[in-house]
Amino acid sequence: MRMYLGVDIGSVSSNFVLLDDRGRMKAKIYLRTQGNPIQAVKQGFSAINKELDEVGGEIAGVGATGSGRLLAGVLLGADIIKNEITAHGVAASWLYPDVRTIIEIGGQDSKIILLKNGIVNDFAMNTVCAAGTGSFLDQQAARLNIPIEEYGERAITSRQSVRIAGRCGVFAESDMIHKQQMGYPVEDILMGLCDALARNYLNNVGKGKKIEEPVVFQGGVAANLGLKRAFEHLLGLPVHIPEHHEVMGAIGAALLARETMEYSPSPSQFKGNAFVMDGEITSSSQECRGCPNLCEVVCIRRDGVPLAFWGDRCKKWESTLTKNRPIRSVI
Amino acid sequence: MKITFPHMGNAHIAIKALLAGLKLEVIPPPPITKRTMELGIKHSPEFACLPLKISVGSFIEALEQGADTVLMAGGWGPCRFGYYAQVERDILKDLGYSFRMVVLEAPDFKLSELLNQIKDLSQKVTTLEAVQATRFAWFKLNAVDRLEFCLAKMLPRVINKEEVLAIYRQALQEIDQVTTRPQVNQVTNKSTAEMEQLQQHDQPLLRLGLVGEIYTILEPACNYDIAEQLGRMNVEVYRSVYISDWVNDHLLGGLVKPSNRREILTSSRPYLNYFVGGHGRETVGNAVKLARQHYDGIIQIGPLTCMPEIVAQSVLGEVGEKEGIPVMTMYFDEHAGATGIQTRLEAFVDMLQRRKKSNQVWEQGEQLNAHVPGC
Structure with missing residues (x-):
């Protein structure tokens, strides 16, 4: 069977x-990147490979997205490399064809995507501040000694949430500490933080956007039932959470790969198992002295052979590799 | 006297020609680099906008190279720019540089006011020579605009983007060096012809309008070169302002060439009826104009904390909805991450492409329906 891999x-x-x-899901792997994307690609790919052996079939197309999309695209040989907004939009409208609003909160960024007739019509991303994203919740849960998986369940047991200043992550933390010292129960503080983050999201990312039904909430943070409740309360609308909310970006990438490859005359650019699993992949960076811009150019090498360059504004380095190889899509 | 001036896109070519024509010793500001930015950021108030920080950095670098006179443009209205010459002078004086600052103000009624200001710069030239210098600078300015226009048109169309950029950069250098009008013409004609002869692809193009604050539009260092980034994604970018327009409207008081400013201001009605400072009203007017010309989308850019653009942004939502055009706003400052900018540009372009495709499918469907013979 033809299978499509989304990363x-x-x-x-x-x-x-x-x-x-x-478009039916056959396997999913959710890993922590832990600051080492190369390792994460290898580890995730070997896990998905095992699953592939079980269900059978072959990889007929690869799509990559996320902030590490270029890296993943190079290591795996992606047929399509797309930004997160398109990927999330495609995935949500595949599952909910009439979706109008997507709330996506990930590890360090949050977005709002508005769709019309299944097509992205408007979007916004957090630009100056990451207060209220997954990393911050992680940190606060760790500080309160609550496993992040249990955060949401604890929060929704609260009957009266505490008001917490949510504009700045650091001040939110001081406010939480203050409220703890005043003796408020932990549940109420947890729920209060959810409310503050939802408010912050709607004021910053959702600023000036018309949020219409149906609303889909996805990304890793959607696992937090407290935030779901906070959004429902603030918006006055039901909020849907897809079953595989944490991997929606990857689903979108796989769907995009399928779209690209379905009627494509040429075979997939997927480089095969051996390319990723064997061979030592290293990265190095260097300041280019070609002009006063002094770009920091990153080079990814496999066994010493350059695979990719990026970071050069003039594309001098990048174009040394792509001269004879057409790139199907880099957008 | 060794005179220097701030960077603003490719304006340095014309300003250099003007000052050289006035028989002044010119120290052009060095290209804007990381060091320029760092110097500017270090010595400017944090909440000032990026244009101020960049020009402070440029001035410091030029003063280090021995400049003793700084030429700066003035301004008026609610935008802080009108005050920047004063602020910059104070910052530089506090840093211990000794220099003279000359502020060029827009003439209120007639061109001769500006000409007198220009002539006052240099005691060595006659009025006739000052006029000639100004006219030659204006000539170069228009040549540079022609090149920029040609690049914006050809970059999305050609297959090899590096080639077209190389021709463009080479041409700018040559224009900077030549000293007579026929030479300027020759370089411009040759280069634009070369750009147009490059091999082109036949993929469909998106057309996108770039509106917003003028310095951010004109100075690539201030906008992370988004026009080039978009060009590389096969997007044709129409810039709402070119440097000659700004000089014409703001320094020459709209007295040299016909200005379309009135028309733009008219189209900002009924969305924004008042002058809000800076280019706020022009931003709205241009957005409306481009929407009515069936552009695929609009990107509004400005420096972070730019009040006129914030006012315009709050109006653009309604413009987008009523005129049926997607609008995205991006603010830039020294903290902007290149990856975030890239992601948002890609997502916006991708959105426009998908939107266009689905609209076309829809339109085709409608046409098919129209041709189905009735029962």
Whole structure:
């Protein structure tokens, strides 16, 4: 069977999914990137490979997304490399064809995507501040000694949430500490933080956007039931959480790969198992002295052979590799 | 006297020609680099906008090279720019540089006011020579604009983007060096012809309008070169302002060439009826104009904390909805991450492409329906 691999390398998690040619999910892997995206790609790929052996079939297309999309694309040989917004939009409208609003909160960024007739119509990302994203929740849960998986369940037992200043992550933390010292129960503080983050999201990312039904909430943070409740309360609308909310980006990437490859005359650029699993992959960076811009150019090598360059504004380095190789899509 | 001036896109070519024509010794500001930015950021107030920080950095670098006179443009209205010459002078004086600052103000009624200001710069030239210098600088300015226009048109169309950029950069250098009008013409004609002869692809193009604050639009260092980034994604970018427009409207008081400013201001109605400072009203007017010309999308750019653009942004939402055009706003400052900018540009372009495709499918469907013979 023809299978499509979707890869989403984010700041906090790296996700892999396998879809069959009818878009049904056959396998998913959710890993923590832990600051080493190369390792995460290798680890995730070997896990997904095991799953592939079980379900059978072959990889007919690869899509990459997330902040590490270029890296994943180079290591695996992606047929399509797309930004997270498109990937999330595609995945959500595949599962909910009439979706109008997507709230996506990931490890370090949060976005709002508005769709019309299944097509992204408007979007916004957090630009100056990451207060209220997954990393911050992680940190606070750790500080309160609560496993992040249990955060949401604890929060929704609260009957009266405490008001917490949520504009700045650091001040939110001081406010929480203050409220703890005043003696408020932990549940109420947890729920208060959820409310503050939801408010912050709607004021910053969702600023000036018209949020319409149906609303889909996805990304790793969607696992937090407290935030779901906070959004429902603030918006006055039901909020849907997809079953595989944490890997929606990867699902989108796989769907995009399927879209690209379905009627493509040429075979997939997927480089095969051996390319990723064997061979030592290293990265190095260097300041280019070609002009006053002094770009920091990163080079990814496999066994010493350069695979990719990026970071050069003039594309001098990048174009040394791509001269004879057409790139199907880099957008 | 060794005179220097701030960077603003490719304006340095014309300003250099003007000052050289006035028989002044010119120290052009060095290219804007990381060091320029760092110097500017270190010595400017944190909440000032990026244009101020960049020009402070440029001035410091030029003063280090021995400049003793700084030429700066003035301004008026609610935008802080009108005050920047004063602020910059104070910052530089506090840093211990000794220099003279000359502020060029827009003439209120007639061109001769500006000409007198220009002539006052240099005691060595006659009025006739000052006029000639100004006219030659204006000539170069228009040549540079022609090149920029040609690049914006050809970059998305050609297959080899590096080639077209190389021709463009080479041409700018040559224009900077030549000293007569026929030479300027020759370089411009040759280079634009070369750009147009490059091999082109036949993929469909998106057309996108770039509106917003003028310095951010004109100075690639201030906008992370988004026009080039978009060009590489096969997007044709129409810039709402070119440097000659700004000089014409703001320094020459709209007295040299016909200005379309009035038309733009008219189209900002009924969304924004008042002058809000800076280019706020022009931003709205241009967005409306481009929407009515069936552009695929609009990107509004400005420096972070730019008040006129914030006012315009709050109006652009309604413009986008009523005129049926997607609008994205991006603010830039020294903290902007290149990856975030890239992601947002890609997502916006991708959104426009998908939107266009689905609209076309839809339109085709409608046409098919129209041709189905009735029962």
